[in-house]
Amino acid sequence: MALLFGALSVFISVLVAVIAGLPLNLTFGFKFPYEGYFVVGFTSTFFYYLYIFKYFKSSFRYYKLLNGIPLAAISFATIMFIQYNIAYITSDGFIHNLPIGDTLKSQVTFLDYLLSPQEGFFFFLGSSLPMIILISRRIICYQCKKSFMEERRLFDSSIDDYLKDLQQVQVQFYKDEINEFAGFIKEKRMLTNFNTKKRNLPDYTFYHLTCNHCNSQYITSKQHNDVGEEPTEKKAYKIVARKA
Numbered sequence: 538m539a540l541l542f543g544a545l546s547v548f549i550s551v552l553v554a555v556i557a558g559l560p561l562n563l564t565f566g567f568k569f570p571y572e573g574y575f576v577v578g579f580t581s582t583f584f585y586y587l588y589i590f591k592y593f594k595s596s597f598r599y600y601k602l603l604n605g606i607p608l609a610a611i612s613f614a615t616i617m618f619i620q621y622n623i624a625y626i627t628s629d630g631f632i633h634n635l636p637i638g639d640t641l642k643s644q645v646t647f648l649d650y651l652l653s654p655q656e657g658f659f660f661f662l663g664s665s666l667p668m669i670i671l672i673s674r675r676i677i678c679y680q681c682k683k684s685f686m687e688e689r690r691l692f693d694s695s696i697d698d699y700l701k702d703l704q705q706v707q708v709q710f711y712k713d714e715i716n717e718f719a720g721f722i723k724e725k726r727m728l729t730n731f732n733t734k735k736r737n738l739p740d741y742t743f744y745h746l747t748c749n750h751c752n753s754q755y756i757t758s759k760q761h762n763d764v765g766e767e768p769t770e771k772k773a774y775k776i777v778a779r780k781a
């Protein structure tokens with residue numbers, strides 16, 4: 538399945554490149570070639586990374602991130618190959634898609650064209666961006682450090698109720714009665730209008746984090762509002778209970 542998403546990523550990036558005529562035909566919205574390589578590079582790994590971050594939780598390994606490199610390389614070589622075969626080059630070295638000047642093929646070898654440093658640089662920069670964005674949005678297991686944790690929002694709390702709620706959630710969590718814990722959460726949600734669509738940002742939210750790799754579990758709380766302080770950054774959790 539990961540292979541399929543990898544192939545999809547490569548296919549889409551080549552498709553985007555062909556449709557946009559990159560970098561030969563700049564009529565399709567991209568202002569200058571290197572920006573285009575960046576965008577196409579981004580799409581060359583995006584769907585693959587999205588897949589492994591979303592559905593690979595339990596079997597996630599860091600080395601799988603390296604698979605983005607061959608994906609980007611295949612995509613880049615394919616796009617460069619297509620361009621190499623249709624492009625023209627003028628006497629001042631300008632590469633374009635109009636039949637003016639000599640064909641690119643007749644002037645440079647494919648390898649020389651493929652290794653043009655700037656195109657490759659922007660392409661690979663773009664291809665690593667999805668990974669950076671997705672990593673920054675996930676929490677690595679505090680215990681085994683080998684997997685991303687699954688996060689489930691439990692319920693919201695106010696400054697006034699926080700200490701009481703904290704105590705209750707800790708007690709319920711350590712009881713080892715899954716049904717009782719679920720019942721407690723359900724009740725808390727009802728009391729705090731958890732399922733109402735238009736909620737104000739609560740003062741606190743409690744989360745349940747689980748690692749499918751080592752089975753460790755955490756209850757965390759996140760403070761959204763605090764008088765006189767900057768709002769806490771996304772994913773800045775405080776661990777309030779753990780089973781590891």
Ligand SMILES: [Zn+2]
Nearest residue numbers: 678681748751
């Ligand atoms: Zn773990």
